[in-house]
Amino acid sequence: MARNTDPALQRQVIYSIYVRSHTPEGTFLSVIPDLDRIRALGTDIIWFLPIHPIGVKGKKGSLGCPYANRDYRAVNPAYGTLEDFRRLVDEIHARGMKVMIDVVYNHTSPDSVLYAEHPEFFYRRPDGRPGNRVGEWTDVIDLDYSQPGLWDYQLDSLCTWAGIVDGFRCDVASLVPEPFWREARERVARVRPDFIWLAETVHTGFGNLCRREGLAAARDVELFEDFDLEYEYDIRETLDAYLAGRLPLSAWMDALNFQEAIYPANYNKMRFLENHDQPRIASLVTDERALEAFTALLFFLKGTTLLYAGQEFCDAHRPSLFEREPIDRTGRDLSPLLRRLAEVKREAFSPDDWFFAASDDEKHIALLQRGGARGRALGVFPLRGTGGEVSVDAPDGDYRELLSGGTVSVKNGKIFCADRPLIFTLPR
Numbered sequence: 001m002a003r004n005t006d007p008a009l010q011r012q013v014i015y016s017i018y019v020r021s022h023t024p025e026g027t028f029l030s031v032i033p034d035l036d037r038i039r040a041l042g043t044d045i046i047w048f049l050p051i052h053p054i055g056v057k058g059k060k061g062s063l064g065c066p067y068a069n070r071d072y073r074a075v076n077p078a079y080g081t082l083e084d085f086r087r088l089v090d091e092i093h094a095r096g097m098k099v100m101i102d103v104v105y106n107h108t109s110p111d112s113v114l115y116a117e118h119p120e121f122f123y124r125r126p127d128g129r130p131g132n133r134v135g136e137w138t139d140v141i142d143l144d145y146s147q148p149g150l151w152d153y154q155l156d157s158l159c160t161w162a163g164i165v166d167g168f169r170c171d172v173a174s175l176v177p178e179p180f181w182r183e184a185r186e187r188v189a190r191v192r193p194d195f196i197w198l199a200e201t202v203h204t205g206f207g208n209l210c211r212r213e214g215l216a217a218a219r220d221v222e223l224f225e226d227f228d229l230e231y232e233y234d235i236r237e238t239l240d241a242y243l244a245g246r247l248p249l250s251a252w253m254d255a256l257n258f259q260e261a262i263y264p265a266n267y268n269k270m271r272f273l274e275n276h277d278q279p280r281i282a283s284l285v286t287d288e289r290a291l292e293a294f295t296a297l298l299f300f301l302k303g304t305t306l307l308y309a310g311q312e313f314c315d316a317h318r319p320s321l322f323e324r325e326p327i328d329r330t331g332r333d334l335s336p337l338l339r340r341l342a343e344v345k346r347e348a349f350s351p352d353d354w355f356f357a358a359s360d361d362e363k364h365i366a367l368l369q370r371g372g373a374r375g376r377a378l379g380v381f382p383l384r385g386t387g388g389e390v391s392v393d394a395p396d397g398d399y400r401e402l403l404s405g406g407t408v409s410v411k412n413g414k415i416f417c418a419d420r421p422l423i424f425t426l427p428r
Helices: 007-010 029-039 082-092 112-118 147-161 178-189 204-212 233-244 249-262 288-301 335-348
Strands: 011-016 044-047 098-103 167-168 196-198 230-231 307-308 354-360 366-371 375-382 388-391 399-400 406-409 414-417 421-427
Touching: 029 335, 082 098, 098 147, 098 196, 098 354, 147 178, 178 196, 204 233, 230 233, 230 335, 233 249, 249 354, 249 366, 288 335, 288 366, 288 375, 307 335, 335 421, 366 388, 375 414, 388 406, 399 421
Parallel strands: 011 044, 011 307, 044 098, 098 167, 167 196, 196 230
Antiparallel strands: 354 366, 366 375, 375 421, 388 414, 399 406, 406 414
8 A cells, every 4th residue: 555545534435526417507616505415424525527628529429528538737618617616626625525536647538638739648559540449438549658758747737736636536547557656646745745546446357358458457456556545346346246146245245355355454445336437326226225235334344435426315327427417316315324324434443444244145134344443343234125133243232233323132143134234333
């Protein structure tokens, strides 16, 4: 792990916003009236999907993809002005939250300012034309980090934004050379020493495919040298297989335990049920009680928690990246549960906790443990919305349940879990 990673990140919550679809107006200033509500969820950091101008050449949909960046050093005029963004950042800071923006450094739009000014900074196909190494990304052209001048341009851009915001979420960080990120972290630290670095590391299958095709793709353990936290895509395929009924729950639990075994002691994986690239969890888990259990499990996992705007309203529709599709806020509101889970995350867990996962596959109940300076916490999560009696690693006795404030009883090494998640701690 990066030597100066703040361990407090382990107990924090990130809330992800796509400005275009967050409000009917789709502007920076229209986000401001929603900040108090977002803060009340327990949010510590707001992450904005790319805020920069979007390319027109080869664009997808009617409005284009924000990950087809046209100008690293400007903001999307559809969202407002740079002064509007600065005001939004000030309002977020005034509420005790930090701001993270997306930086897309693997590629730009074909009509980017950078390509117009420095075509030599771009990857070329065998026929000499600019292109991309990942075929489905048809609206972008890849950068070539063997060009020293590109490093200077990109580092200068990062340092400028670091004077405004508190962190970067780095798009497909695995495909950008790791030495560049090392230099970027060192350079940005001169501007803001406590800066936050989040790597979008890639799915295991995609990373392996890239390497088989001769495309460099850093492994998660390598990027932990430069980043404070990174995606949990290394095991996401296992979770997806469980949700689809192709693997038992124990396979996902084993994958979580494997992470605990192979990464540095202070590793931090950003934990999520959904994001802008993944289906909404409410579209996959339709039972209300099961969705509560998955949500509670999310906060129990070791690492920073991510909420994607709309998740609190059980929105089942993932907004298109290429259109304006405002969040549906009419669904069931999980905000009270999210607030309590954020409190439990801070009160009951420590950054240096050990973690262990087990399961009752027949009942689809996940059994998680965390232990460290604050004692040991146990979580029981009925992921099908129905419970039953399960064995737990706890002495017989009565314990206070942290989500409801009620009591849970362990008898003969077993506990009865109904249809709701349970979290309780054992005295030290």
